[in-house]
Amino acid sequence: KDRGAAVGMRREVDASGRAIVRQVKKGVRDFSFGRVLGEGSYSTVYLATDRQTLKEYAIKVLEKRHIIKEKKIKYVNIEKNTLNRLTEHPGIVRLYYTFQDETSLYYVLDLCNGGELLGVLKKAGTFDVECARFYGAQILDSIDYMHSRGVIHRDLKPENVLLDDQMHVKITDFGTAKLLRDPREPWEPDGADRGVPESGKRQGQEDGRAASFVGTAEYVSPELLTHKSACKASDLWAFGCIIYQLLAGRPPFKAGSEYLTFQKIVNLEYEFPPGFPPSSRDLVERCLVLDPARRLTIEHIKNHEFFQGQQFGKTLWRTKAPRLRPFV
Ligand SMILES: C[C@@H](Nc1nc2c(c3cc(-c4cn[nH]c4)ccc13)C(=O)N=C/C2=C\CC1CC1)C(C)(C)C
Numbered sequence: 001k002d003r004g005a006a007v008g009m010r011r012e013v014d015a016s017g018r019a020i021v022r023q024v025k026k027g028v029r030d031f032s033f034g035r036v037l038g039e040g041s042y043s044t045v046y047l048a049t050d051r052q053t054l055k056e057y058a059i060k061v062l063e064k065r066h067i068i069k070e071k072k073i074k075y076v077n078i079e080k081n082t083l084n085r086l087t088e089h090p091g092i093v094r095l096y097y098t099f100q101d102e103t104s105l106y107y108v109l110d111l112c113n114g115g116e117l118l119g120v121l122k123k124a125g126t127f128d129v130e131c132a133r134f135y136g137a138q139i140l141d142s143i144d145y146m147h148s149r150g151v152i153h154r155d156l157k158p159e160n161v162l163l164d165d166q167m168h169v170k171i172t173d174f175g176t177a178k179l180l181r182d183p184r185e186p187w188e189p190d191g192a193d194r195g196v197p198e199s200g201k202r203q204g205q206e207d208g209r210a211a212s213f214v215g216t217a218e219y220v221s222p223e224l225l226t227h228k229s230a231c232k233a234s235d236l237w238a239f240g241c242i243i244y245q246l247l248a249g250r251p252p253f254k255a256g257s258e259y260l261t262f263q264k265i266v267n268l269e270y271e272f273p274p275g276f277p278p279s280s281r282d283l284v285e286r287c288l289v290l291d292p293a294r295r296l297t298i299e300h301i302k303n304h305e306f307f308q309g310q311q312f313g314k315t316l317w318r319t320k321a322p323r324l325r326p327f328v
Pocket residue numbers: 037038039040041043044045058060093107109110111112113114115116159160162172173174
């Protein structure tokens with residue numbers, strides 16, 4: 001049964017006049033669509049309101065013809081399987097319903113009114129250490145949950161970190177995630193299950209995709225560029241890039257072309273702007289390590305001086321988001 005499917009309860013009267021409640025699936029008609037919130041390469045995300053409950057959602061619409069033409073069916077299935085696996089964490093955008101009509105697929109998701117973290121960062125210029133610590137902690141807590149559910153995001157970047165109306169983090173865009181074999185789920189022979197060795201050692205290209213997929217240039221890990229395979233530590237490389245960018249206002253590796261950016265990454269060519277806070281610098285340096293096996297693990301990062309006194313887990317998600325320092 002498609003756990004992403006929705007069932008709505010509709011009260012009706014049957015032939016003999018008896019009141020019955022019928023389970024029905026939500027459909028396009030159950031929502032009134034608003035403005036476009038974001039455009040992906042294969043999708044458009046709309047603001048939408050449930051006509052019955054008046055609750056607001058984001059609805060991601062994918063055009064079937066375009067997906068088939070571009071051979072992206074696998075990505076669509078991976079995103080849906082991933083969203084169905086990541087169901088109970090405040091830092092992950094939640095999938096409520098899925099349905100389709102003759103032309104499109106529809107995902108009904110959490111609405112993130114704060115938009116993208118990138119936009120907020122650009123407006124602020126840079127974050128102070130307190131803000132970087134709060135958003136860093138929420139992103140790290142979300143990565144921890146993803147990894148515990150056998151999901152490697154593989155394309156973490158400030159554009160994919162959204163904010164809800166409390167200015168809390170909501171990680172999104174799982175079309176390029178890698179699903180590790182989940183011992184609790186039955187093996188899916190259709191290839192959706194991609195057993196990836198924990199150690200991140202060379203992955204067979206049984207699905208072909210792994211060989212071709214590369215995330216966004218500035219945040220791609222060196223192992224993905226050199227060995228064509230990502231592991232959990234690849235998300236922590238991206239985490240290091242994000243912490244650097246929150247404090248410096250720009251990513252550590254950025255050059256005139258993708259190729260030159262990749263060269264900087266594999267040669268670990270980056271420097272800190274003057275005034276970059278020392279303990280933050282130490283954390284970034286221990287995440288931006290070429291060998292994934294020597295990179296800080298999530299536990300080490302949580303215990304790093306940068307996060308001293310920072311709560312993780314439930315308390316973190318009840319904390320009020322710090323005011324963003326306007327750019328001075
Ligand atoms: C990253 C994504 N952009 C966005 N994806 C989502 C948004 C979203 C909201 C705003 C926004 C809200 N207010 N102002 C701006 C701007 C961009 C958004 C949302 O609210 N809920 C779920 C989303 C995505 C869920 C998807 C993983 C299944 C791209 C660019 C790919 C369309």
